Amino acid sequence: MRIPPPRVLTVAGSDSGGGAGIQADLKTMLALGTHGMSVVTAVTAQNSLGVQGAWPLPAEAVRAQFRSVVDDIGVEAVKTGMLASAELVETVAALLDEVTAPVVVDPVGISKHGDALLAASARDAVRTKLLPAATVATPNLDEVAWLTGVQVSSETGLRRAAEAVLSYGPRWALIKGGHLEGDAVDFLTDGVEEHWFRAPRHDNRHTHGTGCTLASAIAAGLAKGRSVPEAAAEAKSYVTGAIAAGFALGAGIGPVDHGWMSAR
Ligand SMILES: Nc1ncnc2c1ncn2[C@@H]1O[C@H](COP(=O)(O)OP(=O)(O)OP(=O)(O)O)[C@@H](O)[C@H]1O
Ligand SMILES: Cc1ncc(CO)c(N)n1
Numbered sequence: 001m002r003i004p005p006p007r008v009l010t011v012a013g014s015d016s017g018g019g020a021g022i023q024a025d026l027k028t029m030l031a032l033g034t035h036g037m038s039v040v041t042a043v044t045a046q047n048s049l050g051v052q053g054a055w056p057l058p059a060e061a062v063r064a065q066f067r068s069v070v071d072d073i074g075v076e077a078v079k080t081g082m083l084a085s086a087e088l089v090e091t092v093a094a095l096l097d098e099v100t101a102p103v104v105v106d107p108v109g110i111s112k113h114g115d116a117l118l119a120a121s122a123r124d125a126v127r128t129k130l131l132p133a134a135t136v137a138t139p140n141l142d143e144v145a146w147l148t149g150v151q152v153s154s155e156t157g158l159r160r161a162a163e164a165v166l167s168y169g170p171r172w173a174l175i176k177g178g179h180l181e182g183d184a185v186d187f188l189t190d191g192v193e194e195h196w197f198r199a200p201r202h203d204n205r206h207t208h209g210t211g212c213t214l215a216s217a218i219a220a221g222l223a224k225g226r227s228v229p230e231a232a233a234e235a236k237s238y239v240t241g242a243i244a245a246g247f248a249l250g251a252g253i254g255p256v257d258h259g260w261m262s263a264r
Contacts, residue, residue: 005035006223009069009101010216011062011092012081012108013042013054013117019208019255020046020111021082025216027258032220032238037073039065041092042084044117048208048250051115056084059091066095076223079104079216080130086122093129102222105134105170106215107143112208112253123147132169136188136228138215139165140176155180158187159194166191172228174218178210184240186214188232195229199240206246206254213256214239 008029015021022038029036041062045053069075078101083089096103107126109118118126127147131137141152141161148164150157158175165173166189177185184202188195217238221231238261245257 006076008034008219008223009037009075009078011039013044014040015046017047020212024209024212028213028216029220031258034220034223037069041088048252050113051111059087062091075101077102077219079219081106082108082117085119086125089122089125093133096133102135104215104219105137107139109143127168134170136172137170138174141179162189197236202244204246208253208255
């Protein structure tokens with residue numbers, strides 16, 4: 001009988017367009033040789049043009065999905081994405097305390113189009129309850145700004161951003177410099193080790209789902225037993241390839257190609 005693949009759980013929102021959220025997470029997990037599972041926190045009506053509607057699920061539904069997965073199947077890594085409200089952030093942080101698996105926290109605040117995916121009233125719970133539960137937190141520069149007040153406009157500021165994020169308690173901070181000019185540079189540190197991940201910027205506007213994809217790829221690597229720096233390196237090359245292969249769908253920003261490593 002076949003040995004089962006490593007099990008990875010995403011706790012995130014659904015993107016009806018299939019490019020970000022739960023859908024991006026599960027595709028990434030499959031592409032990287034793991035078994036993806038999901039706890040849906042919110043349903044969004046979303047496409048290449050933006051988010052047309054969002055409906056958080058009751059906390060009870062989030063708890064029930066999590067327990068169904070953990071109690072029977074088990075998890076080797078968890079990734080969190082859109083959590084919508086303070087109540088859901090607190091619910092998920094409490095559930096994470098029940099597992100020993102490494103946790104990748106993507107502190108999703110707004111979509112690429114600027115639509116809110118997290119209530120402003122939930123930010124404090126992200127800082128004080130969710131970040132302390134993270135093995136790795138993966139904010140972009142906008143998320144660094146609202147989490148910590150630190151504004152970064154160039155590569156040299158990434159170290160300062162990481163220190164500010166680490167002060168909230170995640171074991172590692174991976175600061176995504178994807179929104180800066182020039183190369184796409186990310187900085188990973190635990191306060192001692194420092195790792196820079198640099199990739200050429202792809203001049204491709206079809207980048208819907210980049211952040212979700214990177215965080216899920218890290219979770220997949222951790223589930224496979226990689227160290228955080230090894231998982232981040234593998235995730236960076238996976239997301240870079242997916243961005244290079246991103247394609248137009250709809251009239252706006254199309255998705256990255258999660259299947260870029262498979263023959264078509
Ligand atoms: N045009 C690009 N070319 C190459 N790499 C990119 C590009 N844009 C972003 N990246 C990389 O993609 C990864 C995700 O970063 P990004 O800053 O896009 O995340 P995000 O803003 O959280 O995404 P999302 O909008 O999906 O929430 C990082 O490794 C970043 O460096
Ligand atoms: C559901 C969902 N999660 C995360 C993102 C990231 O931007 C998005 N656009 N939609």
